[in-house]
Amino acid sequence: MNRLLSACLALLLLCVVAPAGAEPAADLAMVKQRIAQVAVLRGEFTQEKQVAGFKNPLRSQGGFVLSREKGVIWSTLKPFPSQVVVTRDRILSVQRDGSRRVELDARQQPAMRSVNAVMFALISGDAQALSAQFNVHLEALPDNAWTMRLTPRSPMLAKVFTGLSLSGDRYVREVEITEANQDVTRIHFSSLSALHPQLTAEEGAAFE
Numbered sequence: 250m251n252r253l254l255s256a257c258l259a260l261l262l263l264c265v266v267a268p269a270g271a272e273p274a275a276d277l278a279m280v281k282q283r284i285a286q287v288a289v290l291r292g293e294f295t296q297e298k299q300v301a302g303f304k305n306p307l308r309s310q311g312g313f314v315l316s317r318e319k320g321v322i323w324s325t326l327k328p329f330p331s332q333v334v335v336t337r338d339r340i341l342s343v344q345r346d347g348s349r350r351v352e353l354d355a356r357q358q359p360a361m362r363s364v365n366a367v368m369f370a371l372i373s374g375d376a377q378a379l380s381a382q383f384n385v386h387l388e389a390l391p392d393n394a395w396t397m398r399l400t401p402r403s404p405m406l407a408k409v410f411t412g413l414s415l416s417g418d419r420y421v422r423e424v425e426i427t428e429a430n431q432d433v434t435r436i437h438f439s440s441l442s443a444l445h446p447q448l449t450a451e452e453g454a455a456f457e
Contacts, residue, residue, distance in 0.1 A: 283393050285419045287443035290315040292420075294438050301431040316448060319456040334455050343455075383413070394418045 291314050297306040311325040320336040332343035341349050383399035390396065399413040407429065414425040420441045426434040448456075 279389055280387055280395050280397065283395055283418065284421075285443060288317055288446045289448060290420070290441060290443050291445070292438050292441040294436055296434065296436045298432060298434045314448070314452050316452075316456070319448065319453075322452060322455050332455075336456055392418065 291312070293310070293312045295308070295310045297308050299306040308328070309325050310327050311323070313324065314322040320334065323333045323335070325331045330345065334341050334343065334349075343349050382402060384402055386398045386400075388396045395417065397415040399415075401407040401410055401412070409429055411427045411429055413427070414423075415421055416423045420438065422438055424434075424436040424438075426436075428434075
């Protein structure tokens, strides 16, 4: 499974949902106003994971489709093709031969429903949703840019992640995930576009 989705999955399965964070409502509203609210967002990503004790990071790149109604299609192109689809009810992986395998089903793992919520929140910069799981610190920057730093709200969560950082403008541009073992994953989003608000037939079929 894609490393970013695996990280989000591990995070939520271990997480005890806490009340909303104490960040002032005005700051949460500021980020919400700056980020474009779109039905479908497409883009590309480059990802590096620096594993503690290793000199060279693990690198991958590809593209994604985020549908607020349907879910996320996360397609890795390099170093080898793979695809993960996250919906409201399940996470499934698409094999090289086109066959699909269900990795998690909400009927068996109720916490699964929270996984895609965090995935969407990370990509869309939804501070309100993220504040349910983390203490959120926001900073407004010139030209409508912003940064967001997240620290776990529960000791159980802190055993897995020490923090996440996001930065962006109308869209999230960078995500950094620091794990408790000091592994660091950095994701850069580029070529982001909301010009075509409808899923293509192929994209729609991926969610079926």
